[in-house]
Amino acid sequence: MGYPLKKITMADVARLANVSKSTVSQYLNKRYEYMSEKTKKRIEKAIEELGYQPNIVARSLKQKSTGTIGVIVFNILHLLTTQVLRAIEDVCRKRDYHVIVCNSDDHPEKEKKYINMLRAKQVDGLIIFPTGKNIDIYQNMVKEQFPLVFIDRMVPGVNVDAILLDNYKASNIAVDYFYKQGYKKISIVSPPFEQHVIPRTERIEGFQKALSDYGLPIKEEYVVALELSSIKERLKILFTSDDPPEALFAINDLSLMEILAFVKENHLRVPEDVAIISIDDVPFASIFTPALSTIAQPTFEMGEKAADRLFEQITQKNQHVPKLLRFQPTLIERDSAKRLTNKRGKVM
Amino acid sequence: MGYPLKKITMADVARLANVSKSTVSQYLNKRYEYMSEKTKKRIEKAIEELGYQPNIVARSLKQKSTGTIGVIVFNILHLLTTQVLRAIEDVCRKRDYHVIVCNSDDHPEKEKKYINMLRAKQVDGLIIFPTGKNIDIYQNMVKEQFPLVFIDRMVPGVNVDAILLDNYKASNIAVDYFYKQGYKKISIVSPPFEQHVIPRTERIEGFQKALSDYGLPIKEEYVVALELSSIKERLKILFTSDDPPEALFAINDLSLMEILAFVKENHLRVPEDVAIISIDDVPFASIFTPALSTIAQPTFEMGEKAADRLFEQITQKNQHVPKLLRFQPTLIERDSAKRLTNKRGKVM
DNA sequence: TTGTATGCGTTATCAA
DNA sequence: TTGATAACGCATACAA
Numbered sequence A, B: 001m002g003y004p005l006k007k008i009t010m011a012d013v014a015r016l017a018n019v020s021k022s023t024v025s026q027y028l029n030k031r032y033e034y035m036s037e038k039t040k041k042r043i044e045k046a047i048e049e050l051g052y053q054p055n056i057v058a059r060s061l062k063q064k065s066t067g068t069i070g071v072i073v074f075n076i077l078h079l080l081t082t083q084v085l086r087a088i089e090d091v092c093r094k095r096d097y098h099v100i101v102c103n104s105d106d107h108p109e110k111e112k113k114y115i116n117m118l119r120a121k122q123v124d125g126l127i128i129f130p131t132g133k134n135i136d137i138y139q140n141m142v143k144e145q146f147p148l149v150f151i152d153r154m155v156p157g158v159n160v161d162a163i164l165l166d167n168y169k170a171s172n173i174a175v176d177y178f179y180k181q182g183y184k185k186i187s188i189v190s191p192p193f194e195q196h197v198i199p200r201t202e203r204i205e206g207f208q209k210a211l212s213d214y215g216l217p218i219k220e221e222y223v224v225a226l227e228l229s230s231i232k233e234r235l236k237i238l239f240t241s242d243d244p245p246e247a248l249f250a251i252n253d254l255s256l257m258e259i260l261a262f263v264k265e266n267h268l269r270v271p272e273d274v275a276i277i278s279i280d281d282v283p284f285a286s287i288f289t290p291a292l293s294t295i296a297q298p299t300f301e302m303g304e305k306a307a308d309r310l311f312e313q314i315t316q317k318n319q320h321v322p323k324l325l326r327f328q329p330t331l332i333e334r335d336s337a338k339r340l341t342n343k344r345g346k347v348m
Numbered sequence C: 001t002t003g004t005a006t007g008c009g010t011t012a013t014c015a016a
Numbered sequence D: 001t002t003g004a005t006a007a008c009g010c011a012t013a014c015a016a
Helices: A010-017 A021-028 A037-050 A056-063 A079-094 A108-120 A135-143 A167-180 A198-213 A228-239 A253-265 A299-315 B010-017 B021-028 B037-050 B056-063 B079-094 B108-120 B135-143 B167-181 B198-213 B228-239 B253-265 B299-315
Strands: A068-073 A098-103 A126-128 A148-151 A161-165 A186-190 A223-225 A247-250 A275-279 A293-296 A324-327 A330-332 B068-073 B098-103 B126-128 B148-151 B161-165 B186-190 B223-225 B247-250 B275-279 B293-296 B324-327 B330-332
Touching (some): A010 A037, A021 A037, A056 B056, A079 B098, A098 A108, A098 B079, A126 A299, A148 A299, A167 A186, A228 A253, A253 A275, B021 B037, B068 B079, B068 B108, B079 B299, B126 B299, B161 B198, B161 B299, B167 B186, B228 B253, B253 B275
Parallel strands (some): A126 A148, B068 B098, B126 B148, B186 B223, B186 B247
Antiparallel strands (some): B293 B330
16 A cells, blocks of 8 residues: 555456446446445445546547547647637536647648547547648548537638638728728738638738728738738838838737837837737737727637537537538727827828 | 448458458567568558558557646646647657646646546646645655646645746846846735745745845835736725835736736836836737836746656656756846936936 | 446467 | 467446
8 A cells, every 4th residue: 555556447346345347337337227225335435445546548448439639729829729729628628528739830740640649549529720731631531520620720622610710801890990990001911821821811802802892992012921020121111111001900919919019119109100900809908008909709619619519520420510610700999090080180 | 431431450450461460560569570571561551551540549558558648737828838838748749649738727626626537547647737735636646656747836745846936036036126227115916825826925925035135125015915806906006105116026927917907097107107027928028118027937948847757757657756846037128127217307 | 236248459478 | 470369447238
């Protein structure tokens, strides 16, 4: 006792309680129906005495279900990710499921490896922020009806549940708000354009669509889609040109950070010199000066729904029909894009 | 083919390749030493053809090692947590280990349940941000020599590896810096004092110690340790008193947020009206105005070390001697606590 | 109401 | 160089 002793198994409990393994198993699975009170007590006591803990691995092997799911994210450091993860874990907890978290860093190779390893570990399902580059593997999972949900991005041609923001709507909200506040020259700021990065693509498209809907000019130079490290430099050029934008639309928090750094370095006033709106309601939005107007994603609802859909697949594997679900962004109006009164002579 | 077909097992591969299961197993475990080239090829081909994937659950059962560890955090939404997690996952990835992440919300009951369930799932080890309230369970793990590492907090009387910040040092850095910049009336802002929350306790203690070392007055009212929701109110009182502090030391990012909200609402200037330093290098520190001076924790190093220590225990269970490891905080000097020039007549 | 026997998919031991 | 066979710890059909 107290020594690095060997594991206690069901057999030990059975022996001590003077019953068979099956009876112990019954007990553990709460199938008390045909069990006498005294054997119940005896087993209980034996378990207590030995400090027995069931081995879920063995059970999983038998039952073909591990009670764990895998979640492959781009990077857990990203805020959206942690919020989605928290929501997923909350629904998993209610079902006594656990979550294995992996970072793909948006690298198809890492993603591939994780998918294979997690499936080898017999996870009951997978929620993935997909790189979009492992189509064969995705297809294989749908063919095998392996429970799978995509989130943040969808992959054209792969017919699975996907949880996405209504990105077009988000861009539209931004343009609409700017427009109504009197800003006409609007620039969008984004990481580099990449076909398969759906949110980025859709937000940029949505932006252009909205501009044209509102009859606003679409200037090529106003679409700044660059590596984060070159954004400030480009903005500098833009703002020293003859025709600088009046407003900046950051398609995510990373772009926003670059904009704010640019604004600070160049001592621009917000919103007098530039109005700003971003997608992603960053935690410091309200304490910033000026308080930042943002377009929030319902991240928790999205994570929750992803988990719900996954469990739907897990529990009723057969007749689940995949859907593309769009969640609505909401404007959180603060001060960074407010209409200018005539403080500075500038009128809407 | 294409239907929700049954799992391919080693037996199927063996049959197709016309060898025994054991031979396939050899192959999979790369024990080629006594294997002829042609059986090797045959097996390889069969695996390919069938799309065989090994079942790690079965392997785990046999080998008593699952290749997964559990990490129980307070809340994945907390920045420190995600950084530590990222570091842990990076070292796990190199060893083909996976990480199950659970949120205890600092509730002993949840923590207890997770510890039990994860152990039932046969995780190879556990890294815990401990609530500190499940002493019996912790003790039990050390007694059984179950691989275990604490991080962020330690638990007096529980002899396990623990990774902590040098909290005293952190407080000392803050006081030292304030002092040298000419601030003498320093207030500390923290969530409520609780004995077992080591970082909080140590930071407050360290603060008081530092004040006395520097011969600065220790005013009871200057220790603001309250629920986040009451901090602003209390600061208001403090700053409308006869003797308001000149500097505020936030012991973590949450306290900092309250301070910044307070400062904004009351239109105080930083550092002219209040100087500010916080522990935790928040992501917006450098783009804030004024840029925030912070004391950073080496979060990634800490996570990495936690994982390293855990693997040390996993691989050499016997002669591992538990240690309390302290990591050094570093001052990141920016503008929120800079010495005042005589702009406003105020002198150091 | 409880026990026996078998199987889950591997790995390991020992023969062959 | 390869193959039977017995574990691993649990669950379940069936027997008793």
